[in-house]
Amino acid sequence: MFKESIIMSWQNIIYNKMRSFLTILGIVIGVSSIIALISIVEGVTMEVTSQFSELGANKLTIQAKGTPLKKGLTDYEVQLLADIDEVNGISPTISTTTSVVGNGQVHDKVTIEGKNASYFKYNQLALKSGRLLNSIDLSQQSNLALVSESLADTLYFGEQPIGQYLLINGISYRIVGVLEKTDQMDMMSSMSGKQSENRVIVPYQNLMGLVGLNCINNVEVYMQNNANVDEIIGKVELILNQAFNYKENSYSIINMEGLLDTIQSMNSMMTMMLVGIASIALLVGGIGIMNMMLVSVTERTMEIGLKKALGAKPRSIQLQFLIESIFLSLFGGVVGLVLGVMIAFVVAFIIGFTPSISTNSIALALLFSGGVGVIFGLAPARKASQLNPIDALRRS
Known part of the structure; x- marks a missing residue:
């Protein structure tokens, strides 16, 4: 039936x-x-x-906006952040937008970023050619640079940029690596508020001296796996509140895991x-x-x-x-x-x-x-x- x-x-x-x-x-x-x-x-x-996940879920991004009397964080306050329990390392970041000269050409609106060893340790950067900055380059504040793929193509028209020199604020930097364009770089650029694809990365302390900065406005905090994120955020907030005398809107903290x-x-x-x-x-x-x-x-x-x-x-x-x-x-x-x-x-x-x-x-x-x-x-x-x-x- x-x-x-x-x-x-x-x-x-x-x-x-x-x-x-x-x-x-x-x-x-x-x-x-x-x-x-x-x-x-x-x-x-x-x-x-x-x-x-590529950016690092176990990461806090601190943007220190500062106050009229205190524009950013000092090296001492940044070190206090590094000394927090369950924190593997920190990466203070400074950036500026300026013109660079390469291969006889002037290119405007290039984002120059200063990074330290922790940044290269805890971030996965894809190289198109050359190498990354190593611990010796960073500790000696060498005049070496990484450039984005788009900037290398613009300045050198497909020629090999490795070993070429860039002039940044009148200082000569030798190119040692070209960063491949990735979605990770796009997201990092967007989160930092810098939308330019033309980027240069140099040693952190080197750029501090080049632009004459004496304070830090951006810090990445890399936490251990399975760390108590809420407790770490509480300690970070305490340090930042003391640094800026508990002024409102003086800083912001982005929790990557919470954001995800x-x-x-x-x-x-x-x-x-x-x-x-x-x-x-x-x-x-x-x-x-x-x-x-x-x-x-x-x-x-x-x-x-x-x-x-x-x-x-x-x-x-x-x-x-x-x-x-x-x-x-x-x-x-x-x-x-x-x-x-x-x-x-x-x-x-x-x-x-x-x-x-x-x-x-x-x-x-x-x-x-x-x-x-x-x-x-x-x-x-x-x-x-x-x-x-x-x-x-x-x-x-």
């Missing part, structure tokens, strides 16, 4: 191809929307998580909201299936009457119409699944990331579509099973 019900349900769907297609359209739109949205949001979340948790939480909420909106299309599709099945019951009144007159039980009639409804919704779910995956990959290709097609989202979409077929197919199936055979044949 079950096998015959499946065969007859499928034959009826094939016989009414256009009507079946229009019926499942709502299911297709709903499922494809759910799959595409979940895949895109999860892919973006994974991309952001990966970039934050916030982003993931926001993405989860956005996913739920978007899926909820897309589920409305599934609801509309379910109503469409119910309407079509009710019409089908009316059209097939004679068929139902004949089957009952020949001894078919109400249960078998109900099962046939219910299977037909489930077939329609599941077929719409499969088509929507394929379409949703295609949409996710097209959007990901345009934006530039890898979508995340999880088995959970696929199972959820198919479960939803199957459930819609059951729920919205019950009423028509029940109506068909309750038809009186004599009345059905008389009406026909």
